[in-house]
Amino acid sequence: MQAFDVIVIGSGAAGLTAAWHARAEGASVLVVNKGMAGRTGATITTGGGISIAGQTLRALGLPGDPDDSEEDFLVDTLRAGQFLGDQSLVQSMVTGIGAEIARLVALKTPMRFMKRAPGHSSGRGVHISGPDIQRIQLQAAVGAGVRFLENFQSSGLLQDREGRVVGVTGLDRTTGEVKSSAANAIVLATGGTTSNWSLRTAPEELTGDGHAMALQAGAELIEMEMLQFLPCCLVAPEMWRGLQFPWILGPQSGIRAWLLNKYGERFMARWDPERMELSTRDMVAFASANEVVEGRGSPNGGVYLSWAHLPRDILDNYFRISSSVSADWRWEGFDMTPLVERIRAGHAIEVAPAAHFSIGGIRINDAGETGVPGLFVGGETAGGLHGGNRLSGNAGAQVLVQGKNAGIAAARFAQQNATHAQPGNDAELKDRILAPLTRRDGAAPSETKQRLTRLAERSLSPVREAVSIKAGLDELADIVANDIPHLSTRQSERPWNRDWTDALECQAAVHVLHAALISAEARTSSLGAHRRRDQPTTSDAPLSHGLVRRAPDLVQHRFEPVAFSLVSPAA
Incomplete structure (x- = not known):
């Protein structure tokens, strides 16, 4: 059985960040991944927004709003999550993201500076494409001496008789062998759970393996009912099912496209008559799905999104305001010309909310600790930060900061608590x-x-x-x-x-x-x-976190009051 100081499970941005920082602490590090590193996971498909306060950007010598403080960023995040978010985790993200952006700048990562993103009170953040951040992080980890095991499907955490995590067991897909690797510490960075929905924006690997392993090992899950659905994703044709391009071409960028039910009614007037289609993502998703439930949807189980009321010049010049769409209608590696030509011809597009991001996940503190000795978590696998909803760009900040924190904490734990204990399971x-x-x-x-x-x-x-x-x-x-x-x-x-x-x-x-x-x-x-x-x-009742833990013969749910350690909802 191979042995390492730290094994990181998952090779997206959170996992690669954790691996790099653990290696920088002097730990021997192995990254295991269900597919090929750099070609699987959510990071490579992300739009690339990373939230960071304007004043933090300016302190790094980068363009940023001088009036946008870390406190503003924190309050925006808490308010968007309806104050259900763990305020310690939010503060850790807000204050920690600057150092990671500085590291990416030093690695010569291509980046653009963002205009105001939905839900934010200021134009904060940077934009790094998913393929770019994946490539840069992978090169940095390899250069640091991190080792990799690809096409390895992790299925269970090894634990000693006292419950400490001491390794991982899984299936080597290439050979069909069931293998175990020992470690002094494990970092889970397996992404979210969105692959359990057929209409989704993420790739197929995100089935919640990390969540299941952590739950079985004794960790708690938090806010598992909170799943972010991205509205206005394509439901047809099948080859484009789940693509979020209509959302990008419409409400996400502020273009006044109209959402219509099968009767041509702009149904958002019933839910948010002031903002209409520019309402919050959770409200647009709920309203769109409700039209389908009540029998007013489109033929393929969605609703219609239409640009027919707009002059064609608006669409023709869209590339001038977009950070992700080129003049020839290339977006995230896709040629969207056939769809755009259909829109230009006056046709509406069938769209529906798609499973987009796991807001809930494994409960951690700001060091990535789970309460299970030897087990650390970061990125979308972790829950608690976003509360009831996630702001655009905050996932990018989360994966970098929590990846760093979990990697450092795991390396230090591993070096201070070396073990040769035999797993009992x-x-x-x-x-x-x-x-x-x-x-x-x-x-x-x-x-x-x-x-x-x-x-x-x-x-x-x-x-x-x-x-x-x-x-x-x-x-x-x-x-x-x-x-x-x-x-x-x-x-x-x-x-x-x-x-x-x-x-x-x-x-x-x-x-x-x-x-x-x-x-x-x-x-x-x-x-x-x-x-x-x-x-x-x-509800008017005090806000509470929803927590799930595995007892000997069943899984239990309980509520725990939210601690308002920094900002009160009444403030």
Whole structure:
């Protein structure tokens, strides 16, 4: 069994940042990743916004609003999350992002300086494309001596008899071997859980593996009912399903496109008559999904977005105000010309909210500690920072700051607490991983994944109510009882066995969806991204965090009052 000071699971911006900083602390570091480093994960698909206060930018010698303070940035973030965010985590992000931007500048990272992003009170932030930040971070980690294990599907955390995390077990997809690697500390940076929804903006790897492993190891999850849906994403054609280009070409950039139901009604007038389509993302997502639920949607299960009322000059000159779309309609590597020509011809485009970002996740403090010895977390895998909703650009700041903090803390823990303790659960984890491969008859993993996806779309959509949440819990119980123990592969070949990898993702997804469902059931009123159609108003009760922890024989949910250590909602 290979041994390292620190193993980082995940090779997006959070994982690579953690790996670089852990290596800078003198730790030996291995990054394991489900796919190829630099070609998988959410970072490479991101729009690239990174929030940072204007005064912090100016202190670095970069362009920034001199009136925009870190305090303004903090208050904007807390207000956007309806003051449910962990104020210590928010402060850590706001004050810590400057050092990481300085590091990226030193690495000669291409960046542009942003105009005012939605929800922010000032034009704060920088823009670094997803491919650029992934490339720069990967080169820096390799140059620092970080080692990599690609196409490794992590499925369980090794723990000693006292519960300390001492390594990871998983499947080497290329060889079909079940392997374990030992470590003095683990950093989870596996991204979010959005791949459990079929209409999504993120790639397919984000099934919540890290969340499931952490929960099984004894960590708490926080605000798992909070999932950010991005409105105005394409629902058709299939090859472009989930692309957020209509949102970029419309409300995200301030272009006054109109959202219409099948009767041509601008339905946002019923929800936010002043801002209309420029309302907050959670409100636009809820309103769009509600039109579908109430039978006023478009043929493919969305609503219409139209630019037909605008002069063509507005669209023709869009590239002049855009930081991500070129004059020939190239966006994020896609040629959007066919879609734009359809818009120019006066056609409306079918759009719907897509699962975009996991606001909830594993509970941490500002050092990335989870309360489980040896286990650290950063980036979208972590919860608690954004509260009820996330501001544009704050994910970029989060992954960099929390990646750094978790990497440094993990390296120091590893060096001060070296262990040669033998894991007590190695055989158990390997048996669970191997179980689907030993069966030829039973539940087909691809069909179980589809069941889980349909469940998530019905019960954890932007529009929720008690009856649909209860139906989701009932169906999940059936899947856990009748599918998960009987998952089987249709072929015995071990390398690149898609049935086998799907089965392992199903094993993780049931834990993630169960935590989200019981959290959604417990929060009976609307708050932030959690919109209850049967209780559309926010409760007057004191704000509380929703927490999920695994007890010996069940998973428990509890509420804990929010601590207003820096700013009160009444301020």
